[in-house]
Amino acid sequence: MKNVSKVKNCFGCGVCAVSCPKNIIDIRLNDDGFYQPFIDEPDKCIHCKLCVENCAFLHKDLALENRVTGSWCGWSNDSAVLARSASGGIGFEIARHLLHSGYKVCGVRYNANERRAEHFIADSEDALAATMGSK
Numbered sequence: 001m002k003n004v005s006k007v008k009n010c011f012g013c014g015v016c017a018v019s020c021p022k023n024i025i026d027i028r029l030n031d032d033g034f035y036q037p038f039i040d041e042p043d044k045c046i047h048c049k050l051c052v053e054n055c056a057f058l059h060k061d062l063a064l065e066n067r068v069t070g071s072w073c074g075w076s077n078d079s080a081v082l083a084r085s086a087s088g089g090i091g092f093e094i095a096r097h098l099l100h101s102g103y104k105v106c107g108v109r110y111n112a113n114e115r116r117a118e119h120f121i122a123d124s125e126d127a128l129a130a131t132m133g134s135k
């Protein structure tokens with residue numbers, strides 16, 4: 001395979017697009033509503049195969065499914081956070097810890113006017129509260 005232009009029904013992860021030195025791979029929705037790579041200007045391809053080599057869909061050994069993995073679970077001990085969060089509040093607690101350590105946190109909140117989720121930077125606990133239950 002020379003490049004990912006013939007790949008269908010892949011993960012739609014976009015790794016091929018960021019790997020391409022010619023920046024000619026566009027990730028967009030196919031007719032079935034799933035993301036996949038498109039190369040609109042195939043003449044610009046230099047056949048370096050970086051897109052193919054970095055694709056976990058084409059190289060199952062790159063995928064996590066063939067590796068030993070661990071899993072952990074956690075939740076907030078703060079009943080107010082638990083009540084407002086969609087999945088236990090552990091994300092909020094980690095972000096709160098980072099805020100108190102001097103970091104800013106990139107989160108997702110629901111924009112009711114636009115009727116969509118959006119990323120934003122939280123620099124306080126009040127701002128971070130918008131991430132709870134946003135999804």
Ligand code: SF4
Binds near residue numbers: 013014015016056058
């Ligand atoms: S890297 Fe592979 S799985 Fe990911 S979008 Fe490109 S072709 Fe699809």
Ligand code: SF4
Binds near residue numbers: 023039047050
């Ligand atoms: S083979 Fe190289 S230049 Fe061609 S699409 Fe893939 S990464 Fe881009």
